[in-house]
Amino acid sequence: MSSRVPAGLLRELGRSEGGAEALGLLVDDQRTRRLLLLRALLDAVDSARGPSVPRPAAARVAAHWALLEAADRADRDATRRVLYYPLLGPWVRRALRGLAAAVPPPGLLPDLEHLGAVAAAAAARARLPFTLKLRAPSGVLALPTLGAYTLHGRAAGREGPPPELELAYRNGRLTIHPPAGPAAVLLPRPDGAWESADPAWRPLRPLTGGPHPVLLDDLDPFRTADSGLERHGLKPAEPLTTAERARWQGAWAGARPLLERGGPTRALEADLLLDCIVPLAPPPNASPHAAGPAHCSGTRREAFGAVLSSTPQTPAFLAATLVHELQHAKLAALAELSPLHHDTGTALHWAPWRPDPRPFDGLLQGTYSHLALADYWQGFALTATTALERHTAWAEHSRCREQVGAALPTLLGSRTLTPAGRVLAGAMADRLTRLRERPPPEGYLARASAYVETSRTMWRRQYAR
Numbered sequence: 001m002s003s004r005v006p007a008g009l010l011r012e013l014g015r016s017e018g019g020a021e022a023l024g025l026l027v028d029d030q031r032t033r034r035l036l037l038l039r040a041l042l043d044a045v046d047s048a049r050g051p052s053v054p055r056p057a058a059a060r061v062a063a064h065w066a067l068l069e070a071a072d073r074a075d076r077d078a079t080r081r082v083l084y085y086p087l088l089g090p091w092v093r094r095a096l097r098g099l100a101a102a103v104p105p106p107g108l109l110p111d112l113e114h115l116g117a118v119a120a121a122a123a124a125r126a127r128l129p130f131t132l133k134l135r136a137p138s139g140v141l142a143l144p145t146l147g148a149y150t151l152h153g154r155a156a157g158r159e160g161p162p163p164e165l166e167l168a169y170r171n172g173r174l175t176i177h178p179p180a181g182p183a184a185v186l187l188p189r190p191d192g193a194w195e196s197a198d199p200a201w202r203p204l205r206p207l208t209g210g211p212h213p214v215l216l217d218d219l220d221p222f223r224t225a226d227s228g229l230e231r232h233g234l235k236p237a238e239p240l241t242t243a244e245r246a247r248w249q250g251a252w253a254g255a256r257p258l259l260e261r262g263g264p265t266r267a268l269e270a271d272l273l274l275d276c277i278v279p280l281a282p283p284p285n286a287s288p289h290a291a292g293p294a295h296c297s298g299t300r301r302e303a304f305g306a307v308l309s310s311t312p313q314t315p316a317f318l319a320a321t322l323v324h325e326l327q328h329a330k331l332a333a334l335a336e337l338s339p340l341h342h343d344t345g346t347a348l349h350w351a352p353w354r355p356d357p358r359p360f361d362g363l364l365q366g367t368y369s370h371l372a373l374a375d376y377w378q379g380f381a382l383t384a385t386t387a388l389e390r391h392t393a394w395a396e397h398s399r400c401r402e403q404v405g406a407a408l409p410t411l412l413g414s415r416t417l418t419p420a421g422r423v424l425a426g427a428m429a430d431r432l433t434r435l436r437e438r439p440p441p442e443g444y445l446a447r448a449s450a451y452v453e454t455s456r457t458m459w460r461r462q463y464a465r
Contacts, residue, residue: 005338007423013334014427015434016327016372017265023272026333030304031084033336037092038083044099045112046311052104053112061112067130068121075126082122085144086275086306091222093302110137110162114222121146121166124174124186124194135161140221141176146194147203148219149176149184176201184463202239206278208254215276216240216248217306223278224308227300234296237279237310247311248279254315254321261383262323262376269326275305282310297321300329316380320396323376329370340364340421341414349410350459352403352452357463360416364425367407371428372398374435381440398448404432406452 006014009022018026045053045061050319053061071078082088091114098108116134121143123130134141151163164178174186174194184198192213193205206213217223224236240248259267283296295317297309307325312318334340343360351358351366358366374397381393411417411425439445 001237003379005334005420010334010420010423011163011430012428013330014424015431016375016428017431018269019265020268020332023269023330024088026330026337027272030333031080031339032247033086034089034092036410037089041092041095041099041115044096045354048099052099052108056111057109061115064116064119064132066181067123067128067132068115070130071119071122071128074123074128078125078127079122082118082125082145084275084305087217087220087223087278088118088144089302089304090225090227090300091457092343093221094226095297096379113137114142115140115381115460117143120169120174124169124188127172128169130169131318132167133164134167135162135164138221139163139167142219145204146221147191147201149178149201151178152181152200162201179275180294205245207249209249209253211271212275214252216245216279217276218279223306224280227298227308229280229298232296234298235281237281239297240279244279244311248277251312251315251318255312255319258316258319259322259376260347262319262379264322264338266319266372266376266379269330270322273305273326273329274322276307278308279338280308280310295321299325299332301332304329304333316392320373320376323372324369328365331365333367334424335361338420339418341416341418343416350407350456350463352406352455355455355459362413363407364421367404367411368428370400370407371404371431373397374404375431378435378438382438388422392445395448398440399442399451401432401435402445403447403454404428406456408432 005025009018009025012018012022042061042065045058048058057189068079091111095108095111095114098111103166113135116132120130120132120134124143124146128186136149139151140148149165151165165179168175168177172187176184176186178200182198184196184201186194186196186201188194191206191208193203197205202219204215204217204219206215212257218237218240229235256267259270280296282294294313295310297307299307307322309318309321309325312321341360341364345359345361347359347362349358349360349363351363353366353370377393377397377400378426381390381397384390384393407426408429412429417425
């Protein structure tokens with residue numbers, strides 16, 4: 001299979017140096033895939049038969065799609081901001097799985113109803129007048145990129161059909177009318193947030209200080225749905241308090257200059273690839289130490305542009321988290337454009353950063369992200385202004401560099417790599433060679449090498465046959 005990515009851009013991405021052209025190629029492809037998935041959802045509803053999608057439900061989906069198309073005609077850029085929002089990915093894939101299931105899951109119709117919330121958010125951003133009635137099965141109506149409205153009292157907890165709210169947009173105001181009580185009036189602010197004096201409305205607010213809004217999303221109902229986080233004892237954070245939001249904003253503002261110190265690529269990745277951050281609760285048995293299990297993070301292949309993370313303790317750890325997780329996003333998007341290997345997914349490989357066997361793809365993903373971290377920490381060390389900064393950066397660089405050096409031979413020698421995968425792996429090896437040209441001070445590599453070899457020995461004792 002020939003690669004859909006030019007060899008030059010493949011090598012650039014393999015060196016973890018993706019510029020605007022390479023990153024733009026990934027973004028454009030992911031956005032095209034999002035539009036195709038949304039169209040596939042409409043087609044799947046049209047072709048559904050029997051009780052899985054009753055005729056009234058199908059008619060509601062068609063009406064919501066019509067509003068979405070009207071919004072796209074009114075203001076394409078504003079509408080696409082909603083359609084490309086990362087957390088629409090988990091929702092649309094979940095709905096498609098439900099439609100394809102032999103036995104429709106009980107949540108299928110509420111999932112399909114979410115298309116109306118998407119259409120309402122897009123129409124409001126497009127300044128398109130509309131009136132729409134939407135159901136809130138759980139008592140919460142979430143509007144992607146805008147926020148969430150929570151029903152209180154009898155309207156939220158009553159038995160019978162889900163409560164229905166009326167949404168109307170006129171003259172720059174989005175109004176939400178609950179079944180009982182006063183309406184909430186939402187007004188857009190210059191920073192893109194939609195505010196209301198009604199406490200039932202919780203707006204999504206952007207983290208400020210970058211070239212484009214990055215939403216801190218603690219409200220979207222699909223932000224961790226079907227992610228598998230619960231298998232690791234992880235879960236989304238509860239809605240953030242004002243103090244918690246301020247802490248995130250402080251870490252975000254401080255992380256930006258640190259990314260720039262790690263090299264121009266690191267800041268560019270955040271600018272072009274990141275659209276939202278999903279706060280996670282601290283991991284179980286969290287340690288108070290920043291380098292311990294106090295922190296957790298992740299990405300979702302179906303939520304390109306989103307990073308999931310517990311609250312960072314320092315801007316430096318947020319910057320490192322973004323570097324790490326955005327590499328996973330890059331590589332997953334690249335693999336959809338150009339398959340990188342043909343491995344079956346059996347977990348049998350040693351990864352220096354994990355105690356358990358990893359499938360080939362997991363080893364490739366981890367090696368790629370640690371290569372970028374080694375690059376980031378080297379740039380940070382070379383520009384450090386204090387002894388503590390310099391020590392931390394060289395220690396992190398050395399650990400990541402030695403881990404990559406230990407894992408790369410397995411990748412380079414694998415017969416499962418495609419031609420595109422071989423180009424990528426070769427570029428990764430070239431990048432590691434360049435990193436070695438500027439070694440850390442004496443002692444750092446020895447300690448890192450001992451750490452990696454201890455990990456290898458422990459793994460062999462448990463898993464080697």
